[in-house]
Amino acid sequence: MTAPVRVLVCDDQALIRTGFATIIDAQPDLEIVGECGDGRAAVDLARRLDPDVVVMDVRMPVLDGIGATRLLAGAGVPDPVKVLVVTTFNLDEYVYEALRAGASGFLLKDAPPAQLLQGIRTVASGAALLAPEVTRQLVGRFAARIRPAEEIAQTQLAPRELEVLRLIAEGLSNSEIAAALVISQETVKTYVSRILTKLDLRDRVQAVVYAYRRGLVT
Known part of the structure; x- marks a missing residue:
């Protein structure tokens, strides 16, 4: 049997972090290997636990999700980790920067659980995840500036x-x-x-x- 996709969840809101972890860990093909509440911890845990995908929040203490993504998946990083950024509409500028930092895709935090799960599988497979319904709104709004x-x-x-x-x-x-x-x-x-x-x-x-x-x- 194929080994489950190993997932690290990083979000500074404990309720969201626990909710994501519970949904993910209930899937036979996915496995939670760690949770954390800031970007620095995400980098340290990812380097120690070697997850297949990091589900990353953007606005967090100590080190934000953009900085953590750059350290894990940015240009020149050996053995980069796949990062799936989760965000809300009022953080759309940060999403653009996260994509530049090396994220493999993004989802909105209010996406249905099935979309989160499929997003993790998509990113783990090596494909990029762009949500077509928000691409123009998230990227296009800030690109000109x-x-x-x-x-x-x-x-x-x-x-x-x-x-x-x-x-x-x-x-x-x-x-x-x-x-x-x-x-x-x-x-x-x-x-x-x-x-x-x-x-x-x-x-x-x-x-x-x-x-x-x-x-x-x-």
Whole structure:
């Protein structure tokens, strides 16, 4: 049998932390290996317990979730840990920064339990998790202010690849991109793979951040 996905939960609100842990640990394919209430503890525990996924809050004492994510999954980190950020709408600017720091995805704290569980499984599998219904609201609202004007430049992507990247950044799934461009889903997957390779990006989350920082999406 496949070993369960090992999950570390980090949230400074004990009620939320315990609730997440209870829901997660009840699943046969998921296992809670630790809980903590601040980002520094999350980093220390993650390095000691080697979880598959860290479910990370953003606003916490000692070290916030962004700083902890950067230490666990940021550029240049050896053996990076997959981080799933959970947040509320009034923290959307922090989510953008968390994605830049290396998070593999995000969910809203009021998401249904099934969505949290599927999100953990998705991130653990190596895929990125972007919630299409909030991508434009969370990232788009702050992108124009955050990205430096000098970073708005042409990329090394072909025109069709650039088109696919823009649609990814708008939160469209592969099937939606295929329908919009009247191509097959397999062709979309090929374009996505080329985009990530050419731009040296880890996943779709980083592709979204790249697109907004370079002014490819408005």
